Amino acid sequence: MASYRKIEDKWQRKWSEIGLEHADRDENPKKFMIVFAYPGVTGYLHVGHMRGYTYADAIGRYKRMTGHNVLFPVGTHATGNGAITLAHKIARKDKETIDYLKRNGCTDGDLKKMKDPVSIVEFFNNIYVNDYWKRFGFIADWRKFTCTLYPDYQKFIQWQFMKLNENSLLIQKPYFAAACTECGPVAIDASETDISKGGNAETQEYTLLKFKCNDLFLIAATLRPETVYGQVNFWVNPDVEYVKMKKDDETWIVSPQAAEKLMYQKDGCEIIGSIKGKDMAGWVCEAPMIRRNIPIFPAKFCDPDVGTGLVTSVPSDAPDDWISLHALKNDLNAIKEYGLTKEQIDSAVPVSIISMDGYGEFPAKDIIEMMSIEAPGDPKLIDAKKQVYKDGHHTGRMKDICGEFAGLRVEEAKERMRTAMTDSGEAELFYDLSEEVICRCGSRVMIRRVDDQWFIDYSNEELTKRTSEHCRKMEINPVEYQNNVHGVLNWFRERACVRQGNWLGTKFPFDERWTVEAISDSTLYPVYYIISMYANNRTISPDQMTESFFDHVILGKKEPAAVSKETGISKDILEKIRKDVEYWYPLDLNLGGKEHMTVHFPTFLFNHAAIFSEDRKMLPRGIMVHWYITGKKSKISKSKGGAQPIPGAAEEFGVDALRLYYAHVASPFSDVEWDEDIVMSYRQRLEKITVMVEELNPASGKTLKGTEKTSDIDVWIISMFSQSVLNMHSAMERFGLRQMASETYFEMFGQMKRYLHRGGCDPHTIRDALKMWISAMAPITPHIAEELWSVCGFEGIVSKHQLPQDKCLRSKIDLDVIISEKLIDNTVSDILQLYKANMRPKNRVIIYTTPEWKKEVERKALSMLKKGERRDASALIKECMADPSLQAHRKDIPDFIKKMDIITGDRIIEKEKLLELDEYGILSSASAFISKEIGTEAEVVSADDPGRYDPRSRSGNAKPGRPALYFE
């Protein structure tokens, strides 16, 4: 066989030549439309990414081979700032980036072309299509390729937002977003795509508590508003110079850093002066909620970067407060230095406010003792704080002292108390990041209030209900996701859908200062694949893609004549596109990685439900989620410099070996660790199969010198193959690619091996079997399948061949033959089992068949079972005793019945067949084969032969399907 690369090229060219990839509407009512969630254009992909894409192609090919007209379009998602960031890095010759690009095959010439974001997207679009998808032999309709930056795609997105608006699903309200002071909104995630530091930061919601002190308000920020009943004093950092900030008609005191942050979130802020921390020590202020005067004490743990730099003290539940208060009480110098009075110090007595499992009166004290923390500033205090916070949140209840909140769980009290205080004007909300975040540009990222943010209202109850109901009718895999997608839909709230700043994407149609963000422009797009070709081949221009145009072709609204007049698109073309949409939609399967479960898939479902609200037959039919290929020990062969590039892997292993690897290595619903040795073992498996098929090749005429008479074994192989293909069909109803692969590359291979081993050699049988086998290979390993198909001289190309269907397959399955062959195999393996126990025959093995009376007893048991009677040994014994034909064996019957297996379900039919078998005939005619297998002469003796040779009375061990044995 020629090299993999040659074979791959040859057949890919062939498929293209005959237009296999073109998906056009026709008269076939069975259509299948499949997409995978298109990738974001952020650089090269690696071998892990091909897993899901390969599933999509294999499913598409399978559907094509089972009578479907298949549409499998592909595209890319370039919205966002990935390409912008990359362009910057290339421009400033960032070493890491350049190395990474070159490692993946990027040349200096390519680099020169990658000057601006758009050319970068074009560059990668080309790589994805040619080096990944075409290289892997995908049969996708390339004419329909689209990218989110294309002007026609953007017209589609604008239309989509008009429709959302029409359905009252766009709302505007203030929003607190992470944003760079220079670049605008940024995404904070661990991969740090937008930012250079702080990927693990979280947005925290603080409650700003206002402490009145004459005409000033000291502002403390807390994450635990429920602890206000435990406030006994207030902390300032004596070393910090705080600012006085005018806030509407109040004057607030906060740290300078906090003032800056507040100005991004609140109106009417103005810095009007400053005040030293140490000057405030010794003051008294009024605590919110409890309305009690508490003293202000100095403490160095107040960090001006965290919250407001001022802290309210709840020693009962805050370890920092407990230990600082304790330290202060013993620090006479400090008391003197800051002019604190003894009364003040004595007044600060911890108040027990929350009861928690595993803690006493003062949780803060307990944890400090448990962790043996001795002084303020101990780094262990961070963990102590987290622990108390967590335990309190889970198990805590408010004590009686907490007024109207007494008895509430902490979780609930937190919400209620915060609301009570914000309502009364004693508190306000404030958002901050849990750690410092720095933008790619070097500026600090802050939480900024955006007054007129647009949202898609996914919290809309009617929409959620409708979407959720539709999900029940869908085919969603894995079933776990089908079950909990409803929870995800309910959990969805409004989602900010547009943003400002440096960002590639579609302009928001109602306000062009905004750009549609990356999730919201990739929800309804599968339907656009049906239309994109007409824009790609310039049948229509983006200008002509007006609201009416999409209303007509997607929703079937408006008269074609009117739309034609408005857009200048001919009526014929409009009708053609509309018919295409009606033909291909709904989408049959959307396939994507597990990361899509909580964001993309829900919005995909929501948007379809929203936009096709009047045409429910257009709602998607299926979703399949797949898990990842991960790097070895969390890094994909990092020693070799990162993940293996796709073209290199294709070269090394061959595309089909990789495709088989993805399909078979594990369930799609679990992560797999990339391991080259395992990929190699799949390559070897394909080689074994190739060698076997080539040797069997009916066209070569070099083997097959047998009797050429159809025998049991020929019936057997066709039965087994039919059963395997039948199993494939039933597995593929839920897209069970792994089982399909298992049947084809393991079961059928093993069956063919056994057929040859057993002496099978009928050319007609082999021809029929190969046809089935090779066509079963075509969805997963199409190149090798085509090559073998052609080597065997079969007509046409296998990718267009139809797999035999259920009815035809069932008619070819001969259960009797399958069971007789199983009897033979069982006999052989029983004998080998005895060899294992170190028993070896000196001369020969005698095989005794089952006596008729035992079969009769089992028949009676079966008929009782079939009548629906419970298995009842004593009734069965009675019935057998009464049967005159069993008289001779009365003594053995009870013992035999006790040892009988329990049979249920489908096995009843099999058992019935087994009881009708002519064991003696079958085993006698297979005795030559058996002898060969066991390496000793085998002789078959009927148990019902009264004069049989049976020196050790072994024949009594026989039962139906399991002959008795005697070694001598």
Added chain:
RNA sequence: GCAGAGGUAGUCAAGUUUGGCCAACGACGCAGGACUUAGGAUCCUGUCCUUAGUGGUCCGAGGGUUCAAAUCCCUUCCUCUGCACCA
């Protein structure tokens, strides 16, 4: 925190929905043999202990239901994943 997934023999990994062909598919690894090639070979056999085909133990741990549990129920330990302007 919220939500979800999972622990199966040396390794990877099926089986769990619907309890009974389960000592538990398969692959890899390992051992022995065949062949005779220098190929990441191929073919056969074995791979928990024990044994005339039996019996014992076994599916994270501990209980329970049942004639029967890897599978159902409860408790417990451990691991992993996703969480919204990141696709």
